[in-house]
Amino acid sequence: MDWINNLIAGLSAGQQLALFSLLKILAAIFLVLLPIVAYTVLVERKVSAFIQDRVGPNRTAPPFIKYLPVIGPLLQRLGIFQPLADGLKLFLKEDFSPSHVRTIYFWLAPVLAMVPALLTIAVIPFGSKLGAEKMVIADLNVGILYTFGIVSLSVYGIVLAGYAANSKYPFLGGIRSSAQMISYEIAMGLSVIPVFMMVGDLNLGAVIDYQAKHGWFILYAPVSFAMFLVAAFAETNRLPFDMPESESELVAGYNTEYSSMKFGLFFMGEYAAMVAVSGMMVTLFFGGWTLPFWGLDQPATSLLLSAAHIGVFLGKTLGLLLLFIWVRWMLPRFRYDQLMDLGWKRFIPLGLANIVVTALVLLLLNRN
């Protein structure tokens, strides 16, 4: 261990920051986010199977695993190996690009769909502290504005995919989704303003500190949470708002002409965005890595506590992901005009009223 300490001490502050953030980024993406994405897909299939009274994936297994006593068949029945097989399959598929597509954009679109989803997680605090390091990739003072900026970028991936495919269904899907995503961005932006009025800081760490002291925002701002939740469904193109790829009308929308890992990137991007937005909701409304009891609301002093904080955060995030999956298999799809009506005619007045009411309440509280 000594040589590691010496190595770290020999670096300048900037280099240390770069090194630690690189470690955090690699761990957050490859050890946490992508496995969660892979197994959310599995959970989605299992939950849908449960809701529709089917069995779900229970066949895939590497050779010889079934000869393991008890554990082997159990793992196989749970479908633990299904995501690995899916990923491998996507890699091995022929990388097909139809002759009529606009090639450059066709290749660019999957990257543009994936990258914003990964960038969103930068400002979300996924734990308190590990040693002296804060468990957040970039502790920006503009926190939430960064998130909204990046989330806005994610519309480019889908629009470009629709345009690049040069084919009717993807084009319709891309156009629809651009209108849908920008509409609900306004609702999303308006919904969280009361939270920041109470906190008085845009940094997400400050939001969590405030909640540790005063209680979770879902209690103070339930309307904000409801709006944010619905907008999150629309922003991530999940049912009941999956207009861009509504299978029964548009075949698969912007996905239609894509195959192999190009499709895989869209798919992973969608689920990564879901994980990121769940993490965002946990941070804004469910107290982030804190729990109000067992002294879990203070920054960690020991390794065990910091692990517990990360566990609490991941647990809450997984709970919200389950909600996303559950809703998908419980509700039918909205009609397009209903979707736009909800975004523009209901959520904007509701969001503005929410802000004014919060402002009034804070004004009255201040007077006493």
Next chain:
Amino acid sequence: MDGQLQQYLPVLILAVVAIAFAVGNLVASYLIGQWINRRRLKSIPAAKNIPYECGMLPIGAGNNRLSVKFYLVAMLFILFDIEVVFLYPWAVVYREMLAENAGLIFGSMFSFIAILFVGYIYAIKTQAFDWKV
């Protein structure tokens, strides 16, 4: 590098990692997919790359003209999104300002929202958000 800029260094690193991951996936899948393809086929026939290999040829242009409503929505989005961005700095200082000058901070933003709401009602009245018209 000063502190303000330095806090964006992790974002830059994350962006590089994310782009490398996405591009790496595409390239790997391309190489592997084409490798298998080349082992099976001597040369790739032109008909293989049309949408339905054994079906009808596509009719008409790939991208039809689209309803002007979508442009209207995009323009209104810009207006309202700017409004949302204006609300954020106000929200941040709201509580501090309440102690000093409550009337000013509440009144100013309330009038801003009220004026904006008039524009919003105009947009509704002109049926900018009605999709059946």
